[in-house]
Amino acid sequence: MRNTRSTQLLFELSKPGRRGVCFPAADVPTQPLERLLPKSALADAPPPLPELAEPEVVRHFTNLSTLNMSVDTHFYPLGSCTMKYNPKRNERLAALPGMAHVHPYQPDESLQGLLALLFGLQQYLAEIAGLDAVSLQPAAGAQGELTALLVAVAYFKDRGERRPHVLVPDSAHGTNPASAAMAGFESITVRSTPAGLVDLDDLRAKLDDQTAVFMITNPNTLGMFDAQIREIADLVHKAGGLIYLDGANMNAILGIARPGDFGADMMHFNPHKTFSGPHGGGGPGAGPIAVRAKLAPYLPVPVVVERDGHYALDYERPKSIGRVRSFFGNTGVLVRAYAYIRTHGPDGLRRIAENAVLNANYLLSQVKGLLPVPQGDRCMHEFVATAARLKQEKGATAMDLAKRLLDYGFHAPTVYFPLTVRESLMIEPTETESKETLDAFAAALAQILSEPAAALHDAPLTTPISRPDEVRAARQPVLRWQPEPVE
Amino acid sequence: MPYLANTAEDQQAMLMAIGAGSLDELFAQVPAELRLQRSLNLPPALTELELTQHLGELSARTASTADKVCFLGAGSYDHFIPAVVDAIASRGEFYTSYTPYQPEASQGNLQAFFEYQTLITQLTGMDVSNASLYDGASAAAEAMLMTLTATKRYGRLIVARSVHPEYRQVLDTYLEHLGIELVTVGTPGGTLAPADLAAALNNETAGVLVQQPNFFGCLEEMAELAEVTHRAGALFVVAVDPISLGLLRRPGDYGADIVVAEGQSLGSPMSFGGPYLGIMACREEFVRRMPGRITGQTVDRHGRRCWVLTLQTREQHIRREKATSNICTNQGLFALRACIYLATLGPQGLREVAELSLRKAHYAADRLAAVDGLSLEFDRPYFKEFVVRAPRGLVEPLLERAYRDDGLLAGVPLGRWYPELADCFLVTVTEKRTRGEIDRLAESLSHIAALVR
DSSP: OTTTTSSHHHHHHOOTTSSSOOOOOOOOOOOOOHSSOOOGBBSSOOOOOOOOHHHHHHHHHHHHTTTTTTTTSBBOBTTTSSSOOOOOHHHHHTTTTHHSSOOOOOOOOOOOOHHHHHHHHHHHHHHHHOSSSEEESSSSSHHHHHHHHHHHHHHHHTTTOOEEEEEEEEOOOTTHHHHHHTTTTTEEEEEEEETTBHHHHHHHHHHHHHHEEEEESSOOTSSOTTHHHHHHHHHHHHHTOOEEEEEGGGGGOOOOOOOOTOOOSEEOTTTTTTTTOOTTTTTOOOOOOEEEEGGGSSOSSSSEEEETTTEEEOOTTTTTTSSSSSSOOOOOHHHHHHHHHHHHHHHOOOOOOOOOHHHHHHHHHHHTTTTTTTOOOSSSSSOOOEEEEHHHHHHHOOOHHHHHHTTTTOOOEEEOOOTTTEEEEEEEEOTTSHHHHHHHHHHHHHHHHHHHHHHHHHHSSSSSSSSSHHHHHHSSSSOOOOOOOOO | OOOOOOOOHHHHHHHHHOSOOOOOGTTTTGGGGOOOSSSEEEEEEEOOHHHHHHHHHHHHHHHOOTSEOOOOOOOOOOOOOOOHHHEEEEEEETOOOOOOGGGBBBBBHHHHHHHHHHHHHHHHOOEEEOOOOOOOOHHHHHHHHHHHHHHHOOSEEEEESSSOOHHHHHHHHHTTTTTOEEEOOHHHHHSOOEEEEHHOOTEEEEEEEEEETTTTSOOOOOHHHHHHHHHTTEEEEEEEEEEGGTTTOOOOGTTTTTTEEEEETTTOOOGGOOOOOOOEEEEEGGGGOOOOOEEHHHHHHHTTTEEEEOOOSHHHHHHHHHHGGGGGOOHHHHHHHHHEEEHHHHHHHHHHHHHHHHHHHHHHHHHHSSTTTTSSSSSSSBBEEEEEEEETTHHHHHHHHHHHOOEEEEEEOOOOOGGGGGTTTEEEOOOOHHHHHHHHHHHHHHHHHHHHH
């Protein structure tokens, strides 16, 4: 039974005089605050936060949690997000005191265990990437992109070159062109072929001595491996540019192929996707990058180094781009990635890729008779179906299908991305789902497609809310709770 | 393979349905010459027991607040985390969900983000908050970028030298290629003098970044600095310690235009620097220039109150290279932790944490200042951190021996960032430190200072 009283807003549950935690009395001399701080700096009263007792806080948030779908509770085939199972052991290990309760400015000698772990992770990621050096600093994939692009700027500057352009395929994540803009580049879009691969003619036309970087997602956002990658890399390298690989889809090729081997000069990992870091309702992730040796001098500081069995943080890197965030990086996420890689070993990682691709292809085989999949019969870790024909014939959209799937107990696929496919549903089952789950999903989709369009427009029917008015939210923004004005 | 459900029979049945002869055939898209012809060179797989032993051993070789007494701060703080925070944040429904692309399946997260946004506005006195960014440093850099488009001035940005050096480094990195001049104004007495700021401002200056309390723990004269900044037509960006707002005036009350903060103090562990929580709040008029996710209230088709991600036309997945930032997600789980923390503490709890930290820091400063050879570097009001000067060349041996001999993480040496403070270290005292621990710190440093001099 849903408890709607406890899911009122915290502010509505508040009552003056309640509190959820008490602190000990001061064990040091207490003197008037005005003697410690100037009166002008002191607030008249503490901030007007809500006041609740601990059990109310617990009941409030526990009931809120039940309003979410999650990997722990539901199949979550959100394409491009790699919603795989998040191992419980990793949560417990990341909470160990020597992982969680460590200050970032402790002396190196007090950090030897953790630095050994982080050094190991740098090496594992370099090996998986087929590249030479790693920075664990970036806080997310998008920040990894930005960091790598800044590394590229520094590299070209060092060579006395100024290359103002970054080329980005039209199927790329929006973060690619946005990161390019933040790094001071002009971003130029390269078309995809109808099959979803890079249009080589368009690439040739736009590639010149002004091109710094070509950013490519491979496998791409359609779940296709672009087999032209070697040729693309040769073209870009011949023009003096660098290849950046958006590693969002590394889950498909772990141990199968390595970006460095197929031409990438730099890449980011998404440990919260590929290496099972929990998505946390939208973060935190991490965005470590791997680069070729010639780019290593420009990586952010610090990096972990090993000297005679002793680990240290190396800040003495004169060509470094500096920092993109404070402190070392998203260590908590990195510890989970380390635990995941160590759990699997080389063969295990390869089996992850194999089963991710097997599950995606199997689901593709079950879905393609229901909805067209323009890319064909095969995919890597995900595929993109289209509801364009359904919309034309029946008036039901990709969003309608997505909403109705919620009623059947499945989280919706990613809809309306990539932008290159109309009415797209991007489906990524991941390796941790069973055949039975995939069969049930396909059966639900078949059932939904047999329903009248009107029923789909009304979906979802079983969720706590249905079809929020997003236009109103944007036109009359209410971005915080405020007390009712007193009459 | 603990996380895979596919049996050999499943795999055969699935391959048959696909029409493929083998797993290998599924990778036909990857040209043979691009395939890795060997196994990855990684250590072999570990069982859960082995992995637990291995990480336990690494953890044991790492000092933590479980076995050392921590007087380190400088942007990452050892504040107390009530059990409620961990208990709720470790619910799978929260931490294994993702960005609320389907609001019907994410009302728990969305409502929590809306509550978080409200709590941040209550805490800072600002009009609006986003649903969080990566960390305090990148939030500060993003805020300074915002001032460029908000003022349409693309000439100069100003930052006080008393702002966290790593925040300034991040700002420097973000600005490196945008052709904006970054002017750092010195803070020789430990704080930024309004006259020095006035001298650095010109009519091309978009924004000024000041930290309160600043990196040295000192309080800046915020009202005066805000006024000087506004007189020059620039925006006043403030980086705050959210815990200090239990006691100190809120930035919204002294004229801040954008407020950023490192939210780690609000219920998240130090975790060797991350993941943390980038707080950002601003005045209403800048909301459409704000980076990151924002949650808004609306109604569903039955008129029920609910929450969605909103104002998304600012964001990269819609605007691509014209977006306000490249940021994709927020730090959802850590925004949730801050939300639980603040809801649990309430106004009185937050005030107590701030007051205890303040009082204990002052007690510690008095004790250390009385140690022969040590002195306080700045004669300014301070909150929970202060700078101690040691005899020439002795910072390193002092801190090293306090750690080795007495298990004390006594302070952060400042020479790496401030050459003129090479003989100084920063000491931080939170509500967790007891009088006994502070006395031990004073005795230890006194003892070592006498030995090494």
